[in-house]
Amino acid sequence: MTEPAKELTAKEIKKRKRRQPPPDPTPLPGLVDAHTHLAACGGRSEEDVRAILDHAESVGVEQVVTVADDMVDARWAVAAAHWDQRAFAAVGLHPTHAADLDDAAKAELEEMAADPRVVAIGETGLDYYWTTRSDDCADPSVQREAFAWHIDLAKRSGKPLMIHNREADRDLLDVLAAEGAPATVIMHCFSGTPEIARECVDLGYVLSFSGTVTFNNSTELREAAHLTPDELILVETDAPFLTPHPYRGQPNQSYCIPYTARALAQVRGVSDEQMADTLGSNARKLYSLPLR
Ligand SMILES: [Zn+2]
Numbered sequence: 001m002t003e004p005a006k007e008l009t010a011k012e013i014k015k016r017k018r019r020q021p022p023p024d025p026t027p028l029p030g031l032v033d034a035h036t037h038l039a040a041c042g043g044r045s046e047e048d049v050r051a052i053l054d055h056a057e058s059v060g061v062e063q064v065v066t067v068a069d070d071m072v073d074a075r076w077a078v079a080a081a082h083w084d085q086r087a088f089a090a091v092g093l094h095p096t097h098a099a100d101l102d103d104a105a106k107a108e109l110e111e112m113a114a115d116p117r118v119v120a121i122g123e124t125g126l127d128y129y130w131t132t133r134s135d136d137c138a139d140p141s142v143q144r145e146a147f148a149w150h151i152d153l154a155k156r157s158g159k160p161l162m163i164h165n166r167e168a169d170r171d172l173l174d175v176l177a178a179e180g181a182p183a184t185v186i187m188h189c190f191s192g193t194p195e196i197a198r199e200c201v202d203l204g205y206v207l208s209f210s211g212t213v214t215f216n217n218s219t220e221l222r223e224a225a226h227l228t229p230d231e232l233i234l235v236e237t238d239a240p241f242l243t244p245h246p247y248r249g250q251p252n253q254s255y256c257i258p259y260t261a262r263a264l265a266q267v268r269g270v271s272d273e274q275m276a277d278t279l280g281s282n283a284r285k286l287y288s289l290p291l292r
């Protein structure tokens with residue numbers, strides 16, 4: 001006797017849908033994912049990385065910057081950037097892991113920063129969200145010290161500084177001003193108000209927009225994206241999180257970038273192709289990526 005087909009409850013259907021990757025967007029050539037985490041997207045081996053990047057390339061996402069959170073991740077990111085010509089690395093300790101920045105970590109990060117496949121220092125910055133929610137998160141004073149060290153490394157290596165900022169706008173801008181900002185500062189997953197956006201672009205900082213700019217309740221963020229000058233805007237996934245609307249909550253990957261790029265085009269009143277060209281050429285210029 002065969003088992004009767006089990007009916008799926010509405011909750012189960014919803015749960016299954018959340019695990020499903022979003023469909024491929026219509027291709028939009030020339031794009032670069034300015035900030036992703038390939039390892040967290042399921043990239044373990046060289047083959048995994050190639051598969052993720054093949055998928056991205058099939059919809060026009062030609063290059064990606066994979067960003068480290070901790071030392072293990074940093075070593076992996078550098079390796080991945082050597083496996084595949086479409087991947088580049090950013091190395092640093094995430095502010096939540098700032099307490100790991102001992103002399104050995106500093107020496108190793110300095111060595112990595114000299115690698116030609118490493119195109120940025122970070123993600124570094126301040127995260128005040130997790131300080132009150134996780135026992136493992138570094139204290140603000142420890143974060144600040146590590147942030148200053150990364151700022152200095154970016155200046156010495158001549159590579160862009162990749163900033164993570166969560167609920168720390170004022171302190172973050174103050175530390176940058178006090179330490180002296182490096183030539184290129186990238187505010188990854190920009191999520192501030194239009195006022196903070198204005199302040200950043202007036203200082204020449206680059207704003208990198210993620211899928212959050214497509215969310216229904218992100219009116220202020222779209223205002224920020226609207227006021228950002230052409231030469232200071234980037235697009236990123238921060239995958240595997242922050243999947244653009246209407247796939248919010250489903251797994252994100254670099255191939256989803258065209259959804260966010262199209263949303264930015266709409267906000268800024270330009271064609272999708274023109275937006276992709278601006279976003280792609282900015283990333284190539286800011287990270288000094290080779291032309292493909
Ligand atoms: Zn971040």
Ligand SMILES: [Zn+2]
Nearest residue numbers: 035067123238
């Ligand atoms: Zn990130």
